[in-house]
Amino acid sequence: MAREQMTDATFNAAAAPARWQDYLQLMKPRVMSLVVFTALTGLVCADRAMNPILAAVAILCIAVGAGASGALNMWYDADIDAKMRRTRARPVPAGKVKGAEAATLGVTLSLFSVMLMGMALNWLAAGLLAFTIVFYAVVYTMWLKRWTAQNIVIGGLAGALPPVIGWAAATGTAPLDAWLLCAIIFLWTPPHFWALSLYTSEDYAKAGVPMMPVVAGAASTRKQILAYSAVFVASCFAPVVTGLGGLAYTAVTALGGLVFMILAWRVFRSRAGEAPKDRVEGLYDVKAGSKDARNLFAFSILYLAALFAALLAQHALGLP
Amino acid sequence: MSNPDPDAERKARNGRSIAIALGLAAFVIIVFVVTIIRLGGNVASRPF
Missing domain, CATH: 1.20.120 (Four Helix Bundle (Hemerythrin (Met), subunit A))
Structure with missing residues (x-):
């Protein structure tokens, strides 16, 4: 409730309308680029001949899934982000985007990325992608981050899984x-x-x-x-x-x-x-x-x- | 509560609409291409 009040208060104070770049910012593009790099490494290390378009779709799904979990994180953590110098300019605490919009974007992109991964590649990769999104957005963001000093130790699993998803996308195995x-x-x-x-x-x-x-x-x-x-x-x-x-x-x-x-x-x-x-x-x-x-x-x-x-x-x- | 500039508001809304349209178009194209690839040559040899 406090989070919603804070978000609404900051949103009401907003002057500039939301641009599409603000929604892109919700997806943490810098984190996405790291995820793409490690996932691509997993996919290539699998040493399996693969249709290049399907390989590109697999990497796109992982990137969008990572972006979706970033948007969910920015929705839930808006109250924390508003208090820290490093994060207070993010779209939700800055009042550019409503928290509910960030959450909607996160859920929608999660569903699209997981379903596309399952249909285009295989359901092991899709399942691992879904697990990663839920682990980051729910287990890390909503639970571990505010509860224990081991937050980034356990939560680090979400950032560590992309090479396994890439490998699974290429071979159907892990x-x-x-x-x-x-x-x-x-x-x-x-x-x-x-x-x-x-x-x-x-x-x-x-x-x-x-x-x-x-x-x-x-x-x-x-x-x-x-x-x-x-x-x-x-x-x-x-x-x-x-x-x-x-x-x-x-x-x-x-x-x-x-x-x-x-x-x-x-x-x-x-x-x-x-x-x-x-x-x-x-x-x-x-x-x-x-x-x-x-x-x-x-x-x-x-x-x-x-x-x-x-x-x-x-x-x-x-x-x- | 502040009143945003209507011109800026319209420009931002247009930008968002174009981004959504491009995203949806890309999704449709990807699903089409993936379907063709996954079906492979089996479409040509299917029984009529």
């Missing part, structure tokens, strides 16, 4: 190698998000979101980042063992993993998240003490992208 890709993204999520939350924890605290630094403190978060980083980097070698990853992937994993661990160690030794409340100018400007956390956050994106790009190139070009 073998061990597909789940290894899922495990890599799943274990990557905690160090990635906790590094970010170390220097945005004031925002999360203000919004009442129990992120790890808010609940357990910065020191505990830095320790957990180091532990998860070690498990994550180790998991990146699993595709080498099963033969999914070739020479390029092994090289990227080893070199990038070394850098990742050095950066995680620096975060562990730093005072990230504990810096005095000095003035911060821009949205992504960081307090001096949190520079190490910012470096790990930035490198984590680069490392994951490099891992999947290596796999994609290897399987698409037939490299060793």
Whole structure:
């Protein structure tokens, strides 16, 4: 109820009418692009000859499904988003789009994407896509996010599933190698998000979101980042063992993993998240003490992208 | 409550309508193409 009141209040204050770009913004295009990339990697790694149009439709369904869950997230989280600097300009808290419209868009696109995936490809891929949407929009957004500091650990499954959906779309199966890709993204999520939350924890605290630094403190978060980083980097070698990853992937994993661990160690030794409340100018400007956390956050994106790009190139070009 | 500029309102509504029309047209084309691909050559060899 409080959410609806807030949304209506902000909507009434709106001056500019909603443009189609605002509805596109509801679908979190940047997240969609990452989902497309990892799903495409899963689809290509399946090494199955496939009609290119059907492959494109599979990727489109996954992208639209991801966008749908983003719209549902923006509908439900409008009250939280309005309190945080990073998210307060989103269409619903900014008053450009009504919450009910965001919810309608989310539900409609979810149904379209899942049904099209089922009819065009197969129902395993469609079922996994439906599960991912429900997991992100209901389990993570409506339940975990406001309830536990483990929110992004468990919720990370939604972001980790697209390679499995891509693999299932290509073959109708979800073998061990597909789940290894899922495990890599799943274990990557905690160090990635906790590094970010170390220097945005004031925002999360203000919004009442129990992120790890808010609940357990910065020191505990830095320790957990180091532990998860070690498990994550180790998991990146699993595709080498099963033969999914070739020479390029092994090289990227080893070199990038070394850098990742050095950066995680620096975060562990730093005072990230504990810096005095000095003035911060821009949205992504960081307090001096949190520079190490910012470096790990930035490198984590680069490392994951490099891992999947290596796999994609290897399987698409037939490299060793 | 503010009164939005009617011109801007109309322009935004037109933009939204065109986006919905393009989306629906794309969906229809995709379903048609997927149907043709999934049927494959079986249409030509079906019994009459």
